[in-house]
Amino acid sequence: MLILTRKLGEQITIGDDITITLLEVKGTQVKLGIAAPKDISIHRKEIYERIREENLRSSQVDPLDLSEAASIVTSVIKKEGESED
Amino acid sequence: MKINTSRFGTLTLKEEKIIHMPAGMLGFPDRKRFVILKHREDSPFFWYQSVDDPDLAFVITSPFLFHPEYDVDLTEALKGMSWDPVKKDVILLYVVVTIPRGCPHKMTGNFIGPIIVNLEKSQAVQTVIANSPYTHNYPLMQAKEKNQTSHHPG
Numbered sequence: 001m002l003i004l005t006r007k008l009g010e011q012i013t014i015g016d017d018i019t020i021t022l023l024e025v026k027g028t029q030v031k032l033g034i035a036a037p038k039d040i041s042i043h044r045k046e047i048y049e050r051i052r053e054e055n056l057r058s059s060q061v062d063p064l065d066l067s068e069a070a071s072i073v074t075s076v077i078k079k080e081g082e083s084e085d
Numbered sequence: 086m087k088i089n090t091s092r093f094g095t096l097t098l099k100e101e102k103i104i105h106m107p108a109g110m111l112g113f114p115d116r117k118r119f120v121i122l123k124h125r126e127d128s129p130f131f132w133y134q135s136v137d138d139p140d141l142a143f144v145i146t147s148p149f150l151f152h153p154e155y156d157v158d159l160t161e162a163l164k165g166m167s168w169d170p171v172k173k174d175v176i177l178l179y180v181v182v183t184i185p186r187g188c189p190h191k192m193t194g195n196f197i198g199p200i201i202v203n204l205e206k207s208q209a210v211q212t213v214i215a216n217s218p219y220t221h222n223y224p225l226m227q228a229k230e231k232n233q234t235s236h237h238p239g
Binding site: 038039040041043044047048050051052053054055056057058059061062063065066067068069070072073074076077 | 092107108110111112113114124125127128129130141142143144145150165166167181182183184185186187188189190192193195197198211213215221222225226
């Protein structure tokens, strides 16, 4: 891993298109500004991992389970409709 | 055009049905074209089928069906896609659904990673909602039942 030391307001460039600016340091928190082309997605790592995992799980849903899930939801919606009448 | 899928065989679809995702889905950056297929009549779910990978399909649904007050700030995502100014009625919102094997009642929706679809541009982006009260594994049935009891106390 490349390790660089930067001062407040200083920048790092990655490739031709990506610039990271150190905006603020407050205790253990560091605020970064990242400028990059829009086809590059930038995310907080822990949230990114969670969403990636949910995507992977969703892509492995068993069609039988999905049919069953649809029936469960539909029956609840139907009940809602009936009790509102 | 024809697309091959492992779940639904070969589908013939109009070109304009294809949704382009410049950044793909998180964890699947190379798959950039999708179609939305209705799961079946009277199902709240859809398949989000990859055009480029026959095996790849996600399950999605409307967040509002389960969480009528679901409200996320899309400003950044819209800006990132250069969609502004954008009319509200061309934007569709979906959440990715997960169902643990054999436990359909434990289905969850990922409310912090919605897919935003722009119908006018036939483009979509999966955005990340940070600093929100929502979770990545919101129990859909619990939500429905909770809504039901709150609408009809006693």
